[in-house]
Amino acid sequence: MDMLSKLTNLFQQALETREPLVNLLDSFVDHWKGITNYYIETTDEYRPVKQTDIPWRLKQMLDILVYEEQQQQVEDTGPCLEYLLQHKLLETLCTLGKAQYPPGMSRQVLLFFSKFLTLIQKPLLHIINVYRPVQKLIRLCGLPNAQTEKEEALFLFTVCSRVNKDPYVLNYILEVNTAPTSKSSSSSSSDEPAAAAGVGFNEGSPMTPDLSGPQATSGLIQVLLHLSQSQSPSPQSRVRQRALESVRLLAALPGEDSGALLAAGSPLCELLAQRLCELYSLIPSTLDPADVQGSPLTQWREQFTQTSEEERPSFPGSDHLTVFLCWLDYCQELLTHAPKTLSVKLAKEIHRQWLSGLLQPQLLQMSEAGILLHTALLSCSVRHTHSAPLLAELVPFLLGSATHPERPAETNTDTHATLRYKLIQHCDHISDEISIATLRLFEELLQKPDRSILGNLMLRNLAQHGYATPTAAGCTGDERHVAGVDALDESDELEEDPFFSDSEFGADEPLLSLPKRQEEPHPSTHTQVSETVNSFLCLVPQEAKSSHQVQGAGYDTYVHDAHKMFKDYTALSLDFGWPATATDGPSPGSEFYEGHFLQVLFDRIARIxxxxxxxxxxxxxxxxxxxxxxxxxxxxxxxxxxISLTPGARSLFSTLVRVIGELMQRIQHIPEFTEKLVHVRRQLMGLEDESMMDHVVLLRGVIVLEEFCKELAAIAFVKLPMEEQ
Structure with missing residues (x-):
């Protein structure tokens, strides 16, 4: 009897559970028939859809589908959803939206699809009667003079969000699968367990994409990038942002299969690089290079914030520059988060289209104005470069890939080596503006975390220790220090110059004395560094110094900055694998060459x-x-x-020593030199008004020379091991 009672209760519960679903299906079908009957009964073809009951019925259908799913098990498909799939309701809606009948129907269809894909939690995009109408609706987006960009952007963002949740359906949405084997809607329920399991792009599986066919002209990627250029007014900039967020969702799909599909099965990389070139080309040639250099770091989302409108630079052409830098930052975000296959393809495409195809000819042109502007733009772009894949393309583009030591007369027909040569030559250009802009470019490069930059510019030439004499190179550090004091005796003229005698320095200024040979054969590390600091601090003679005449211009002001710079560069080069000590010996019989870059820098400092x-x-x-x-x-x-230099070699210190010798000869011919020097320093500090003065270039050069020596002394001091200080 108890058993019969239990069976009766279970049967009653089953009937109570099933009855609402049957009623839901009847209601769902009634709403759909109400929509189709409108097209049979209406006589007014121009009546807007908002004046009909179609939007209300679509909303009711969606509410029923959501409620039905909440009452069902995850693995099951309710009768209302089955009806929608079997009778191809989404296909019909897509056709009605395309016909724009009644007027405004496309907007209602887009909204229905967006809510349907958002609110229904069950995987759907693998089902043929879902992804086919989704594909068709995608093709209807991005059409000229469309009034539904807002709804289109929302629909596409919803699609990309679902793909991000179920990456295995990407090939269906991109339409690169020529023979999909998903079953029809009548058996959709049986497809879902496979969908939930996350079927991947396994070789030989029915979901392996065919990447060899021609690409569609109006696919998902093309439409999204079209909407990203929407000219809608400011409140609707949400269209552009949603389009870019959608592409970002696709590019960030996990797994190399997804990356390979996007790289080879879609025009994503080509279109992104093409847009970068278009925005670069729109930057006006009248742009002031100084404004370019001063432009702040820009993140791509900032263009959509209202506060950024007030904070954004406002010089002629600033809008074009900002849009380009935002797009560059956007591409780098994709590069940072995309699978390796996709990021490498995108970086190489940017290299091909923008760096080699567009930027390189501008850097090699004959017009000085053009060289100046594009060097400034390149320097600004390098400053904005933060993604490793793009940096891996940018550095070889600018410097080439050679690793062997340079030779003075070495020629190379490699395109990138030619560009490297030109850029270094531009550091010593007849135009001072070009020289400054190019030096800034290299300064930006030096701050990037890529060991090949310093390796290419300098270290490959210093690696064999060819600048030091064999005797010094074979000694220990202490022995080399003692032997290297003789390097200060390389210029007989300077030794005999009366301005280099000790009597020129005050007795109460122990730091301002020339470096002397140490009597102890093995001076301590602390002694060596102290003497090194002294060597730079006392290099400029007393009568050529002016910092002590102005408050806050002493050596100590550089120590804090030197600490920070050394700390930053130590962190930057932490993974470079550099040796702790200089151990390599010079190559026998080889002539030392500091390399093209240092040669130009030393030549420049010699003309300070x-x-x-x-x-x-x-x-x-x-x-x-x-x-x-x-x-x-x-x-x-x-x-x-x-350091004891090999014959013909020069170091930074020996170059500065020769500059000091030239300076002391010139000082003798300038009356009241010290007073004029102090006056010029006060002018540079804004303490006195500008006024005409003879020898102003020389006087300013002396001031820079003094400050540079103090800066080098500070750097040498902070590089001393902390325990020795």
């Missing part, structure tokens, strides 16, 4: 007394950054005054 102030600041800025890197050869070659 006759160059414009801004140019001198830029040259010394690049050299100080090079000296701050924690590589033993850079430290030795740029900061060790005692």
């Amino acid at each position: 007394l006759e160059q414009p102030y801004e140019l001198n600041l830029q040259v010394t800025s690049v050299l100080s950054k090079l000296a701050a890197f924690p590589h033993p050869h850079l430290h030795e070659y740029l900061l060790d005054p005692y």
